[in-house]
Amino acid sequence: MLTVTPVPCYSDNYAYLLSRADCEEVVVVDGCESEPILAAIHGRRLTTILATHHHPDHIGGHEHLLANDPSLRIFGHAEEHAQLRRIPGQTHGLSDGDELQILGERVIALHVPGHTLTAVAYYFPDAGLLFTGDTLFGAGCGRLFEGTPPQMFASLQRLAALPQQTLVYSGHEYLTKNIAFARHIEPQNTAIADRQKRCLDTRARGEPCEPSTIGLERATNPFLRSAEPSVQAAVAGRPPELAVALSAVEVFARLRRWRSSF
Ligand SMILES: [Zn+2]
Numbered sequence: 001m002l003t004v005t006p007v008p009c010y011s012d013n014y015a016y017l018l019s020r021a022d023c024e025e026v027v028v029v030d031g032c033e034s035e036p037i038l039a040a041i042h043g044r045r046l047t048t049i050l051a052t053h054h055h056p057d058h059i060g061g062h063e064h065l066l067a068n069d070p071s072l073r074i075f076g077h078a079e080e081h082a083q084l085r086r087i088p089g090q091t092h093g094l095s096d097g098d099e100l101q102i103l104g105e106r107v108i109a110l111h112v113p114g115h116t117l118t119a120v121a122y123y124f125p126d127a128g129l130l131f132t133g134d135t136l137f138g139a140g141c142g143r144l145f146e147g148t149p150p151q152m153f154a155s156l157q158r159l160a161a162l163p164q165q166t167l168v169y170s171g172h173e174y175l176t177k178n179i180a181f182a183r184h185i186e187p188q189n190t191a192i193a194d195r196q197k198r199c200l201d202t203r204a205r206g207e208p209c210e211p212s213t214i215g216l217e218r219a220t221n222p223f224l225r226s227a228e229p230s231v232q233a234a235v236a237g238r239p240p241e242l243a244v245a246l247s248a249v250e251v252f253a254r255l256r257r258w259r260s261s262f
Contacts, residue, residue, distance in 0.1 A: 001020065001021075002018055002019070002020060002103060002105055002124070002127050002129070003018070003019050003020065003021070004016055004017070004018055004129065004167075004169060004211070005017040005018075005019065005040060006169070006208050007028075007032075007036050007037055007040045008036065008173075008208070009032035009033035009036050009037070009057075009060075009061075010032065010033060010057055010060075012172050012173045012174065013030075013032045013033070013057050013058070013171060013172055014030075014032075014169070014170070014171060014172065014173065014208070015028055015029065015030045015031060015032045015033070015036070015037055015061075016028065016029040016030070016131060016169050017037070017040050017041065018102065018103055019044065019103070020103050020104070023103060023104075024044050024045055025044065025045050025047050025103065026041055026044045026045065026046050026047070027046070027047065027048040027049070027050065027102050027103055028046060028048070028049050028050070029049075029050045029052065029122060029131045029169070030049070030050070030051060030052055030058045030059075030131075030133065030171060031049040031051065031058075031059060031060075031061040031062050031065055031074070032057055032058055032059075032060055032061055033060050033061045034060075034061035034063075034064035034065050034068075035061075037061055037065065038065075038068070045069075046065065046068075046069065046072065047071075047072065047073060048072070048073045048074075048075065048102065049062070049065070049072065049073070049074045049075070050075050050102070050107075050120075050122050050131065051074060051075060051076035051080075051087050051090065051120070052076075052119060052120055052121065052122070052131065052132070052133025052134070052135075052171060053076075053077075053115065053116045053118065053119045053120070053133050053134060054076070054080060054084070054086035054087050054116065054118070055116070055134065058133065058134075058171060059087055059088055062074065062087070062088040062089045063088055063089070066088075066089045072089065072091075073091050073092060074087065074088075074089050074090045074091050074092070075090070075091075075092045075093075075094055075100070075109075076090045076092075076093065076094065076118070076120065077093065077094060077095075077109075077111065077118035077119070077120050078093030078094055078095045079093070079117075079118050080093065080118050081093030084118065086118075094109035094120060095109070095111065096109065096110060096111035097109065097110075102124075105124050105126060105127050106124065106125060106126050107122055107123065107124050108122075108123045108124075108125060109121075109122060109123075110122075110123055110158065110159070112132075112135045112155035112156075112158065112159065113146070113147045113151045113152070113155060114135060114141075114142070114144055114146075114147035114148075114151045114152025114153075114154075114155045114156070115133070115134045115135050115141075115142035115143065115144065115145060115146070115147065115152070116134075116145055116146045116147070117146040117147055117151075119133055119134070119135050119155070120133070121133060121135055121136075121155075121159060123162065123166075128163065128165060128166050128167060129166065129167050129169065130159065130162060130166050130167065130168050130169065130214070131169050131170075132159060132168060132169070132170045132171070133170070133171045134170070134171045134172065135152075135155055135156065135159065135170075136156060136159050136168060136170060136217065136221075136223075137170045137171075137172060137174050137175070137178055138168070138170060138174070138175040138178060138179070138199075138209055138212045138217070138221075139175055139178035139179045139181070139182045139192075139195065139217070139220050139221045139222070140174055140175075140177075140178030140181070140182075140221065140223060140259065141156055141221075141223040141256070142171075143256075143260065144256060149249060149250075149252055149253035149256065150249050152252070152256070153226075153248070153249045153252045153253075156223055156224055156252075157224075159214070160214060160217065160218055160224045162214050163214065164213065164214050164215030164218070165213055165214070165215060166213060166214045167211040167212075167213055168211055168212045168213060168214060168217060169211045170212075173208060173209065175199050175203075175209040176199060176200070176203055176209075177262075178221075178259075179192065179195055179196045179199050179220070180196070180262075181222070181258075181259050181262045182195075182196075182220055182221065182222050183196055184234075184262070185222045185230075185231055185234045185235075185255070186222065186225075186228075186230050186231060186234065188230065189219075189220070189230065191216075191219040191220050192219075192220045195216065195220045222255055223252060223255060223256070226248045226249075226251035226252040226255060227248040227251075231251060231255070232245075232246055232251050235251045235254045235255060235258070
C-alpha cells in the first residue's frame with residue numbers, strides 16, 4: 001500500500017513523499033525544496049519526481065536533488081520537456097492521458113491548463129489519489145497566471161468528475177483563507193461551516209488540513225460550485241430569485257477575481 005507523507009516546504013508549500021513499507025525506493029510529487037525532502041526520505045532512495053508545474057516554489061529543490069543523484073527521473077508536461085525547458089533537469093515529457101507505473105501503482109497524467117498552460121495533475125486511479133499542484137486547492141483554486149477562465153474552469157470540472165472518494169493533495173496550505181471565502185459566498189452552506197470548524201481546529205494543533213476528497217470539494221469549494229443558484233446569487237449580488245442568468249464559466253471568472261481581492 002502506498003503511503004503519502006506531506007512535506008512542508010517554504011512558508012506554505014507541500015511536497016508529497018510517496019513510499020511503500022516493503023520498498024527502499026521513494027517518489028516525490030513536486031521537488032519544492034531539497035532540505036526538507038531529503039530529511040523526509042530517511043536514507044531511502046529517491047528515484048522519481050513528478051512535477052505539477054514549473055513555478056519556482058515547486059521545482060526549487062531539483063538542482064540539489066539532482067546533484068545528489070544524477071540518475072533521478074523528473075516528469076513534467078511534454079511541452080516543458082520539448083520546448084519551454086522551465087522544469088530544471090526534466091527527463092520525461094507527459095501528454096494528457098499518459099500512464100506510468102509509480103511504486104507499483106498506475107498513474108495517469110491529466111493536463112490541466114489554467115494556473116499555467118502546462119500544468120499536470122497526477123491521478124492514481126487504483127489507489128484513489130490525486131495530486132493537483134496549484135490547480136485545485138482545498139476550497140479554492142490557483143490564480144490564472146497563463147490560462148484563461150474557460151481553460152481553468154474546464155480543468156477543474158474534469159477533476160471534479162473523478163470518483164467522490166478520491167483523496168486530493170494540493171500544492172499549498174491555503175485552506176483557512178479559502179474556506180473563509182467559501183463561507184462568505186455561501187453562508188447557508190452547512191458543509192462549508194463544518195469544514196471551516198474542522199480546519200481551524202486542525203490548524204490550531206499545527207497539523208496540515210490536507211488531504212481532502214473530491215466529494216468534499218464538490219460540496220464546499222465555490223470554484224466547483226459556480227452552477228449552484230446560491231453561488232450565482234452571491235456573484236450577482238442579488239437574491240437567487242432576482243439573479244440574472246450568468247454562465248457557470250462567467251460566475252467562475254468573477255469568483256476568481258473576487259477571491260484575489262478578498
Ligand atoms: Zn504555481
